[in-house]
Amino acid sequence: MSQERKIEEELKDAFPYSDQVNWEEVYQRVIYRYSTPHGVQHVKEELHRLEDRGELIVHHIRPYNQPTEYQTINGEPKKIPTTKLWHHKSCGQCGHIPGYPTSVFWIMNKLETDYVDEPHQTSCTGWNYHASGASNPVALAGVFARNFWRSYEIDYFPLIHCGTSFGHYKEIRNMLVLHKEVREKLRPIMRKLDMDIVVPEEIVHYSEWMFVKSKEAARQRKYDLSSIKAAVHTPCHVYKLVPDDTIYDPSVFQGRRPAAPTGTVINMGAKIVDYSTWWDCCGFGFRHILTEREFTRSFALFKKVIPAVEEGHADVFVTSDTGCVTTLDKSQWAGKAHGLNYNLPVLADAQFVALAMGADPYTIGQIHWHATDVEGFLRKVGVPVDEYKEKFNQYLQDLKEGKADPNYLYRPHRKIDYYLALPDRVKWLKGGKQEGSS
Structure with missing residues (x-):
């Protein structure tokens, strides 16, 4: 048997193709109605009781934030502010996928959204918590309160870029609200900084904002995506940490999966394709990306990329978190070294939307930072890649020679x-x- 045939047979054994999948069995792997031990609704009610007693400050969503309400998995409403926003950026996005945050800002400019790109924000220290366990509850709560005090004092509502920061902050909010001893240890620390304990009324992920605004963004779409088959990976830390505080919509898999980023891709006109391992982690997982990197790379390829291609015949993989984009995009070279050249382009939902709206794929989307062939995908939807590339290279040369100012x-x-x-x-x-x- 040839090497290629052997690999094909092994893949068939490892991953059932779509015509062999019992989708009901796949859906039943997920418990759809689940919540934190105390329930987010209880936490929010207690949050406002603490505010009434003067034990903390709640940063409220105001009418000038133009909020929209969506239901969470348990049917409770969640308010998503759509303007006057304070960006809590992601360490990994800014360091490894710079086209991710630039796409968010570019879209907000196009939609005339009022925002602050805060230069004095700190890391959420989620790496300490999830990867090494090197922090402690009061320290984690202190970072939470310090960042959100900053957004509170200038009255711009926080929007969280990183999926891990989002889930991490939801857990810290619950801890602050439910554990008086943490508040009592934290308060004197904050007072020394001339600050107080601030908790936002809602913890909001940028992808939730992106979903709410995606129909408006689609009205400015420059390229037709109707021929595109998109597989979606919803980040674990977005909807598996405090899972009853993520928004759902009946139009997205009958409300069985989070509204974002799947609903965003649908609203932009692409076709969603399903695959049997949609529930699984991308492979990043924090600790094992540090200690078992080859496990991460193989998991990303065999449990995510290959099913998306073989079962869903996807043209692109869309996700909405730093680690997920990095892992799914930058792990595929390891498979290529072993003859598994799937080369499925991976984009954040913000990049996907911005590129569809006509953003420059290099200065804004910054696809040259990606390991997979995003250019091929863009050519398929009609983007004049070569023209953009020539213009970008000239821009870089002009910067180098002092003939141009940075954009x-x-x-x-x-x-x-x-x-x-x-x-x-x-x-x-x-x-x-x-x-x-x-």
């Missing part, structure tokens, strides 16, 4: 006074000017 998504330091102001000296700025000034 910015927003005017540099346009709100520097706003950023640095103390709470009692905050100047409300609009368009770089104080309100009422000419």
